[in-house]
Amino acid sequence: MLQHRPHTGHAPTASKSVWSLFQDRTFRQFLSIIRKFKWYYVGAISAQLALTATALLFTEASRRLFDQAPDIPGRTITWLLVVFMIVFALQLSLTFVNNWLRSALNESVVYDMRRQVLNHVQRLPLAFHENNHSSTSINIMNNELEIAKDFVVFDVQKLITLPISFIIVGLYLLTVHPLLGVIAIIIGPIQLLSTLVYRNKFKHALQLQNAVSREVFFTMGEMLQGVREVKANQMEDMIHDRMADIQRRGVAYNVLLTNVSTIRGIVKDLPSKLGYVAGVGVGMTMMASGQIGAGGLVAFITLLDKVSEPFTVLVDTINNLQRSISGARRLYEVMDMVEENITDGTSLPEAAPSIRYDNVSFDYGEKANTLRNISFEVPAGRSIAFVGPSGAGKSTIVKLLYRFYDPASGQISLNGLPLPSYQLHSLRQHMALVSQDIFLFDGNIFDNIAIGRPGASREEVERAAQLAQAHDFITALPQGYDSEIGERGIKLSHGQKQRLSIARAILRGASILVLDEPTSALDVETESSFQSDLGQWAANCTKIIIAHRLSTIREADYILFIDDGEVVEHGTMEQLIAIDGRFRRYWDRQNVSVAASA
Incomplete structure (x- = not known):
């Protein structure tokens, strides 16, 4: 059965502190990805800090240029030009290296995470896939993964580089002039407080917009997968109306999100604009009184954004962290689910095994007693057929043999050994399935x-x-x-x-053959040839046959008639026909002559 390790993290809320976010289990799982690609991070962060250093070098050269203007000695001009050329060359080189590292990191993280998720999801028990919409796993590997990736790749670097840049640039401006340095430094905290405006409205609008985006994804995916049914049942107008409704809500939510974001942006930028005016006003006053040169004011204007940026970006990064944790929570909930153990146990021998069910009962949860006390035995190399109405539990018996699920009670054994004692990989390697629900790959x-x-x-x-x-x-x-x-x-x-x-x-050459309505789509002549050839290539297989068309079970050694999860009749074909019970009525309705079974 599907097992799940409890997810101990909790969705971040507005009332949570930044520290509590860093203690979140999902965030710690992000860190495991970072450790895997640590050298990419070291390179990208080093390049970013080196860019900050070149910005300071450019600013200092500019300050000296403006402080000495217009009477600048020729040697100083030459020296400053050399400095500018070196700075520009370094900036171009570091920008290239930084972009290359970020791109390599981005693609490495995306492909690595997607590969891990895909490998994990395909190893989850069948219950996960049967209990979730088919688009769920695809959504996890795309949307949820992209949300997590954006934080892991980009925002983590900002959390490290921006505080360091703030300290370095702030100290530099304090050396230019303490008052200008203080003005530059306090702008950031004020901006930090200003971002609290409309914060909850922004989060609510973002949740609405994300919900609509997921609805678009699921609707389109379902329509494309079921395009034949859509056309056959003339559902185009219904799908069109559904998408039109989603579009109306999507437009409204996106407009709401844009409006809230715009207002928050204006409020967030206001302290920076006011700080710029205040700094320029104070700087010009001090410059007029000879306290600083023109270069000091230029340095303030040049580096003002770099001092305030860490605070504004920090808020955006924390918001992204909250969004990433919320979006990635579903991803890690799935990644925490226990995979099937396919390697433990003994290998199944090559020869056809005997199969035995002893009082096996099972239910899917929403329907009690899907199977009730099912018992039968198939000798090695022989065949058994399951007959009965749809939904009686016939296919579930086979799912238990594949160990897609485990019985609630009772025991299934092969060659006298309990089914769980066999290695799952070996068990399925020796089984072949011909299903009425056929899946072919592109x-x-x-x-x-x-x-x-x-x-x-x-x-x-x-x-x-x-x-x-x-x-x-x-x-x-x-x-x-x-x-x-x-x-x-x-x-x-x-x-x-x-x-x-x-x-x-046939090519699989398995020792256990499961035929689930194997000839439901074949014409009578082809079915007859198939039945004849079956005796050749499946002679050494233990066979389980699920059938509504009774012509497919003429050669079955034993037959179980199953209804509502129970065996109501059992015996050979001749015995069941002679009983004049449920099987006989099925037989008569299909106009199969008794002589045909000979």
């Missing part, structure tokens, strides 16, 4: 069949296709086995897709 026919056994030769793939009655239609295609079949095999008919699925199972 690619060519050969690759889709070869999934059954990677590395199979051309001859082996073609032999499997021949046994599956697929070779003739494949060779009739312009590119034969190299023909592209499109997403989910959209270029093929359902019957053709089913035959490829059968060929894939």
